[in-house]
Amino acid sequence: MQNNLSKELLANLRDWIEEGRDTSIQEVLAELHPADIGELINELRREEAVYLYRTLEEEKAADVMLELDEDVREKLLSSLTSREIAEDLIENIDSDDAADILQDLSEQKLEEVMALLEDEGQASDIIDLMTYEEGTAGALMGKEMVRVNQNWTVAQAIREMRRQGEDIEHIYTIYVVDDKGQLLGTLSMKNMIFASSSMRTTIRELYKDGKVRTVNVNTPADEVARVMQKYDIVAIPVVNDNEMLVGRITIDDVMDVIQEEADKDYQLASGISEDVEYGDSILTLTRARLPWLLIGMAGGMCSAYFIGVFDIEANPQMAIFMPLIAATGGNVGVQSAALVVRALANQSALDETLWQKLAKEFGVGLLNATVCSLIIMLVSQLFHFEFALSLTAAVALFSVIIFASMSGTWIPLTLNRFGIDPALATGPFITTTNDIIGLVIYFSVGHYFLRTFGESGFSLF
Amino acid sequence: MQNNLSKELLANLRDWIEEGRDTSIQEVLAELHPADIGELINELRREEAVYLYRTLEEEKAADVMLELDEDVREKLLSSLTSREIAEDLIENIDSDDAADILQDLSEQKLEEVMALLEDEGQASDIIDLMTYEEGTAGALMGKEMVRVNQNWTVAQAIREMRRQGEDIEHIYTIYVVDDKGQLLGTLSMKNMIFASSSMRTTIRELYKDGKVRTVNVNTPADEVARVMQKYDIVAIPVVNDNEMLVGRITIDDVMDVIQEEADKDYQLASGISEDVEYGDSILTLTRARLPWLLIGMAGGMCSAYFIGVFDIEANPQMAIFMPLIAATGGNVGVQSAALVVRALANQSALDETLWQKLAKEFGVGLLNATVCSLIIMLVSQLFHFEFALSLTAAVALFSVIIFASMSGTWIPLTLNRFGIDPALATGPFITTTNDIIGLVIYFSVGHYFLRTFGESGFSLF
Numbered sequence: 015m016q017n018n019l020s021k022e023l024l025a026n027l028r029d030w031i032e033e034g035r036d037t038s039i040q041e042v043l044a045e046l047h048p049a050d051i052g053e054l055i056n057e058l059r060r061e062e063a064v065y066l067y068r069t070l071e072e073e074k075a076a077d078v079m080l081e082l083d084e085d086v087r088e089k090l091l092s093s094l095t096s097r098e099i100a101e102d103l104i105e106n107i108d109s110d111d112a113a114d115i116l117q118d119l120s121e122q123k124l125e126e127v128m129a130l131l132e133d134e135g136q137a138s139d140i141i142d143l144m145t146y147e148e149g150t151a152g153a154l155m156g157k158e159m160v161r162v163n164q165n166w167t168v169a170q171a172i173r174e175m176r177r178q179g180e181d182i183e184h185i186y187t188i189y190v191v192d193d194k195g196q197l198l199g200t201l202s203m204k205n206m207i208f209a210s211s212s213m214r215t216t217i218r219e220l221y222k223d224g225k226v227r228t229v230n231v232n233t234p235a236d237e238v239a240r241v242m243q244k245y246d247i248v249a250i251p252v253v254n255d256n257e258m259l260v261g262r263i264t265i266d267d268v269m270d271v272i273q274e275e276a277d278k279d280y281q282l283a284s285g286i287s288e289d290v291e292y293g294d295s296i297l298t299l300t301r302a303r304l305p306w307l308l309i310g311m312a313g314g315m316c317s318a319y320f321i322g323v324f325d326i327e328a329n330p331q332m333a334i335f336m337p338l339i340a341a342t343g344g345n346v347g348v349q350s351a352a353l354v355v356r357a358l359a360n361q362s363a364l365d366e367t368l369w370q371k372l373a374k375e376f377g378v379g380l381l382n383a384t385v386c387s388l389i390i391m392l393v394s395q396l397f398h399f400e401f402a403l404s405l406t407a408a409v410a411l412f413s414v415i416i417f418a419s420m421s422g423t424w425i426p427l428t429l430n431r432f433g434i435d436p437a438l439a440t441g442p443f444i445t446t447t448n449d450i451i452g453l454v455i456y457f458s459v460g461h462y463f464l465r466t467f468g469e470s471g472f473s474l475f
Numbered sequence: 476m477q478n479n480l481s482k483e484l485l486a487n488l489r490d491w492i493e494e495g496r497d498t499s500i501q502e503v504l505a506e507l508h509p510a511d512i513g514e515l516i517n518e519l520r521r522e523e524a525v526y527l528y529r530t531l532e533e534e535k536a537a538d539v540m541l542e543l544d545e546d547v548r549e550k551l552l553s554s555l556t557s558r559e560i561a562e563d564l565i566e567n568i569d570s571d572d573a574a575d576i577l578q579d580l581s582e583q584k585l586e587e588v589m590a591l592l593e594d595e596g597q598a599s600d601i602i603d604l605m606t607y608e609e610g611t612a613g614a615l616m617g618k619e620m621v622r623v624n625q626n627w628t629v630a631q632a633i634r635e636m637r638r639q640g641e642d643i644e645h646i647y648t649i650y651v652v653d654d655k656g657q658l659l660g661t662l663s664m665k666n667m668i669f670a671s672s673s674m675r676t677t678i679r680e681l682y683k684d685g686k687v688r689t690v691n692v693n694t695p696a697d698e699v700a701r702v703m704q705k706y707d708i709v710a711i712p713v714v715n716d717n718e719m720l721v722g723r724i725t726i727d728d729v730m731d732v733i734q735e736e737a738d739k740d741y742q743l744a745s746g747i748s749e750d751v752e753y754g755d756s757i758l759t760l761t762r763a764r765l766p767w768l769l770i771g772m773a774g775g776m777c778s779a780y781f782i783g784v785f786d787i788e789a790n791p792q793m794a795i796f797m798p799l800i801a802a803t804g805g806n807v808g809v810q811s812a813a814l815v816v817r818a819l820a821n822q823s824a825l826d827e828t829l830w831q832k833l834a835k836e837f838g839v840g841l842l843n844a845t846v847c848s849l850i851i852m853l854v855s856q857l858f859h860f861e862f863a864l865s866l867t868a869a870v871a872l873f874s875v876i877i878f879a880s881m882s883g884t885w886i887p888l889t890l891n892r893f894g895i896d897p898a899l900a901t902g903p904f905i906t907t908t909n910d911i912i913g914l915v916i917y918f919s920v921g922h923y924f925l926r927t928f929g930e931s932g933f934s935l936f
Contacts (some may be wrong), residue, residue, distance in 0.1 A: 019824040047688075049705050057825055176669045184647070184709055185665050203664045204646050208637045243734070244510050246727050248645055248709075265726050266707050269733065273704070276737030277817070283744050284813030284901065285806050292818040292827070296838040303810050304843055307876075310806045311847060314799025315854060321795050330791035334782050337910055338775025340798055344805075345746050345771045345903050349764050352745030356738070357753040363480040364518050366753070377757040382765055386772060393776060415768075440745065442806050445906075449798055 019050055024057055031058075031065050039069050048074060052081025055090070056293070064093045076106035079115070083293075088118050096123055100130035109136060110156040110267075113143035143261075151238050152231035154271070155252040155261030158182050161189045162217050164198055168206060169213040186249035189259055190221040197251055197259040200226050228253045231260060238263055239271045240360070279355060283348070283440040285310075306442045313446030317453050324457035331400065332460050335390075335407040336453065342386065343414040343452030344445035350375055350422025351440045358430055372423055379419030387412040402467040409463070410456040417455065418448045480511055485518055492519075492526050500530050509535060513542025516551070517754070525554045537567035540576070544754075549579050557584055561591035570597060571617040571728075574604035603721075612699050613692035615732070616713045616722030619643050622650045623678050625659055629667060630674035647710035650720055651682040658712055658720040661687050689714045692721060699724055700732045701821070740816060744809070744901040746771075767903045774907030778914050785918035792861065793921050796851075796868040797914065803847065804875040804913030805906035811836055811883025812901045819887070819897055833884055840880030848873040863928040870924070871917040878916065879909045 023042070030038045043051055043066075051070070055063045055078065067075055067090060079087060091099065099119075104112045104127065116124055131137040139157040146152025160178050162171040175188065188201040199221040206220060228251050229238050242250055242265060252261040281287070285306035290299055317340075326332060357365065366374065387408040394404040422444060426436035484503065491499045504512055504527075512531070516524045516539065528536055528551060540548060552560065560580075565573045565588065577585055592598040600618040607613025621639050623632040636649065649662045660682040667681060689712050690699050703711055703726060713722040742748070746767035751760055778801075787793060818826065827835065848869040855865040883905060887897035 021825060024825060047706055049707070053823060053825060172668065182665075184663070186645070202645070203668070204643075207633065207664070207668060243730060245508055246510075248727070265730070266709070269704060269726070269730055272730065272734060273737070276734070276741070280737065280741050280744060280813065280817070283741060284809050286810055286813060290814075291821075292814055292832065292835075296835060296842065299814075299835075299839045300842045303807075303839065304846060306810070307803060307806055307843055307847060308850070310802045311799060311850065314796070314802050317798035317802075318795045321798075326794045327791045330788045330794070333787045333791070333794040333797065334779045335775070336794065336797055337778035337782075337801055337914060338772060340801065341771045341775050341778075341805075341907065341910055342768060344802075344906070345768055346764075348745050348902075349747055349767070352741065352747060353751075353753055353760075356741070360752075362514060364482060364485060364514060371753065374753075374757060374760075378760045378764065381757065381761045382768055385765060386768060389769075389772065441809075445805070446802065449802055453798060 019053060024054055027054060027066065028058070028062060031062050036069050039066065043070060043074075048077035049081045051078045056083045056086050060089050060093065063090050067094075072102045073106050076103050079103055080107065080111050084118075087115070091115070091118065096126035097130055099123075100127045101132075104131060104140075105133060105136070108156050108158050109139040109143055110154070110261075112136070112140050113153075116140065117144065146231060149235050150231065151229045151233040151235065151252050151263060152261070154235050154238065154267050155231070155263045156267075157261050159189060159249075159251075159262045160185050160187075161191055161259065162201075164190050164192060164216070164218040164221070166217050167214050168217070168220075171206065171217055172213075184264070186264060187251075187262075189251055189262070190217055191259055195258045197226060197228065197253060197257065200251070226251060228257075229263070230255065235271045236275055236359075239268045239275070242268050243272065275359070278435075279359075279437045279440075282435070282437040283352060283355075285442040310442045310446050313449055316450050320450065320454055320457065324461060329460065329464055331403055332406075332457065332464075334399075334403070335394075335410075336456065338390070338407070339410055339414055339452045339456045340449040342411060343418045343448035346379070346382065346415050346418035347422040347444040347448040348440055350379075350419050351426050351436075351444050354423055354426040355437050355440060358426070358436055368427060371427070372420065375419050375423045376416070379416045382419075383412045383415035386415060402463045403460075405467065406456070406460040406463045410452075410459045413455050413459070414448070414452040417451060421447070421451075480507075480514060485515055488515060488527065489519070489523060492523050497530050500527065504531060504535075509538035510542045512539045517544050517547050521550050521554065524551050528555075533563045534567050537564050540564055541568065541572050545579075548576070552576070552579060557587035558591055560584075561588045562593070565592060565601075566594060566597070569617045569619050570600040570604055571615070571722075573597070573601050574614075577601065578605065607692060610696050611692065612690045612694040612696065612713050612724060613722070615696050615699065615728055616692070616724045617728075618722050620650060620710075620712075620723045621646050621648075622652055622720065623662075625651050625653060625677070625679040625682070627678050628675050629678070629681075632667065632678055633674075645725070647725060648712075648723075650712055650723070651678055652720055656719045658687060658689065658714060658718065661712070687712060690724070691716070696732050697736055697820075700729045700736070703729050704733065736820070739896075740820075740898045740901075743896070743898040744813060746903040771903050771907050774910055777911050781911065781915055781918065785922060790921065790925055792864055793867075793918065793925075795860075795864070796855075796871075797917065799851070799868070800871055800875055800913045800917045801910040803872060804879045804909035807840070807843065807876050807879035808883035808905040808909040809901055811840075811880050812887050812897075812905050815884055815887040816898050816901060819891055829888060832888070833881065836880045836884045837877070840877045843880075844873045844876035847876060863924045864921075866928065867917070867921040867924045871913075871920045874916050874920070875909070875913040878912060882908065882912075 027039060027042070055066060058066065063086065067078070070078060079090070082090065103115070116127065119127065128137060128141070143153070143157065160175050160182065162174060166174065175185070185203055188203060188206060189197060190199045190201055192198055201217065201221040227241065227245060227247065229241065231252055231254050238250065241247070242263070248265045249262050251259055252263060254260050285303070287302040287305065290302040354371070390411055391404055391408040394407060425444065426439035429439055430436040488500060488503070516527060519527060524547065528539070531539060540551070543551065564576070577588065580588065589598060589602070604614070604616070604618065621636050621643065623635060627635065636646070646664055649664060649667060650658060651660045651662055653659055662678065662682040688702065688706060688708060690702065692713055692715050699711065702708070703724070709726045710723050712720055713724060715721050746764070748763040748766065751763040815832070851872055852865055852869040855868060886905065887900040890900055891897040
């Protein structure tokens, strides 16, 4: 099964929709994976999308719905009847996906859909899942899992599992519970099949007890991701405050969390508000980017103000090294902040303390500052710049690098302490801050040195 | 099982190692997950690490080895005998992990270890895996998998699986092959157990055929990750050029690839060479950061040159808006490049073409440029700046934003076409380029406007 997506296929589908050639459409879509069909629908106009969606057979349509971009999905859902949503869609998907989808419906439509659901167990599962706050294990978990009582025999368990597991794609783990529903341990399918010498062995004799790693419904999603990644867990059981097993989170859900976290950090570091991509409209893209540019502009205007205050007209030669000072300050700040953001994302109890971090960063800053300011001193003397100017540039650069290292470390750590995303401190924010501070340092140093050592004449080369 | 790591524990372990209190060490480590023990060993000195490692029982020691930071692992390995590596370590881990570890050994030690391996099947698996180029599916795959012949009965298959599956932690999928070893289809454990009415049913009657998504041994790792993520595949079979099944890649291997890709992009965007983290030494950290700072400095010196050429002394007021122009150009460039890098990472056949991308980016640039230059015109007039200077700033800003949008899109796309990582175009590289070009545009515009509209006097406020 290869990836057959192409622009020609998309164009063909559009024609066939126009002409109502359902058989051609169905023949082509039958060969495609739901993820591919979703990608095609993302490119269609609303009416085309609805038409195509309705040609799909029920179960596949449900899978396709889960693959759509969020905005496309919302549009498509608003064109479907409540009965279509309830009977064709929701009853064919897992409770956690259902909860995600229903969250986007209007309150009235939500009520209609819930009333139409025939499987009451599923309905109550969905309502339960919708109560958890977004970004917690509760909101991430699915209710579908295989749960067996420790007192069952293997034969009983297999019978029950056949019933419970019907709708579950991958049975990673079988959860063993007591009569109250409290989680006792886990059992892999492999162990159940291979370890039991007879079908009458009880589950109690087979499972590993006492060592199950669980997360609470309120554990934040990124902490869940960290635990599953660190301990290589493919499916983690979720328990409520009474240690009752209420759901499970699988590795593919967590992979999405990891990807989103990484994307978010990357976008913040690049000065883009969350959640845009190339496919979005020009207006959306501009809305995500303009605010950061304005922050940078505001910084630029502050710089303009300081340059005025420091009377550039009296010492116009000072302009020469302004870009170098500002750029280096910005670069150092971003480096420091990025390292802190990554360290915070992979926090460990064995990590260095704040003071150890600052001390280390001071060391790195000192090394970088020494090398950079020696180079600038050397180069500017080679090019016969005025000595006072060279000295100003070197001393200012040294101070700026040290300062930017410290602030780049300290700012994200402080944001994090106050519960603000430390990644905010990367990108345009820190560059701008360091631009301004760099210039203030540079002009202050220059003001003193040029007055002290300054020659009256001024020649660039 | 909770996370019990703490600095006290680390200190205690150090004391016990010093005093040779093996029982205390073993008691504590028995309670910890290999990943946690790995984290502790990462903090120890070499001799301490070796001592601690040797107190672990064989299988756990092998798991711990896989969790160590690469540099710590190399040091530890060089302190172990070839016999320890072969008999205690390699024979207890999967072939793909073994290949990774052995790659770090000296040629001589590698030969010694290979000669000591008792399981010849494993030895040849390892040798096979070591031939694949890093970053390909072949280097990522494991040889351990469950493979059944289509002509076997369920009873036969279970017997075979019990043998093959002994060392496999998760049997995600059972691979069905013909007599030649060609992959015919897959079967989940669940289906085999639930779907067969009798133990004498043959596998041929149970498996799904024809629709198995595979990757070739030479498929790049990031492409494997993209496919598995898109199609929600937990374990993908790897075939050679003759369509023979040679291995499988599981989702946890791929999760590491995704994390590494994201980390790499993030580090490049922040101006840090690959693969450093806060725990590294000051020298390592400086080595990863200094080259980027030097790139920025070189840019700053080019800027200094142009400022000299454009004779800042004659128009010192031009210095006022230099930081604003440079910063905005840099910010716009980074935004554009970051969006391209992400789009390339999630490439699809339905994507816009290069020209459509450039056209869209031009649209976004136009919008941003209009807003930003209007603001700068307005603000600088409000503050009674010279009209010619305000106009210069506004026109230059407009041009710089458009230019930076275009180059920020075009540069990573071009790098990618020539097989260079497009993420290189984010971070200091693009900021520096746009700094310089921004200033050149600004001074060129200023040169013309100040001569044309310039007042003779110059007042900042």
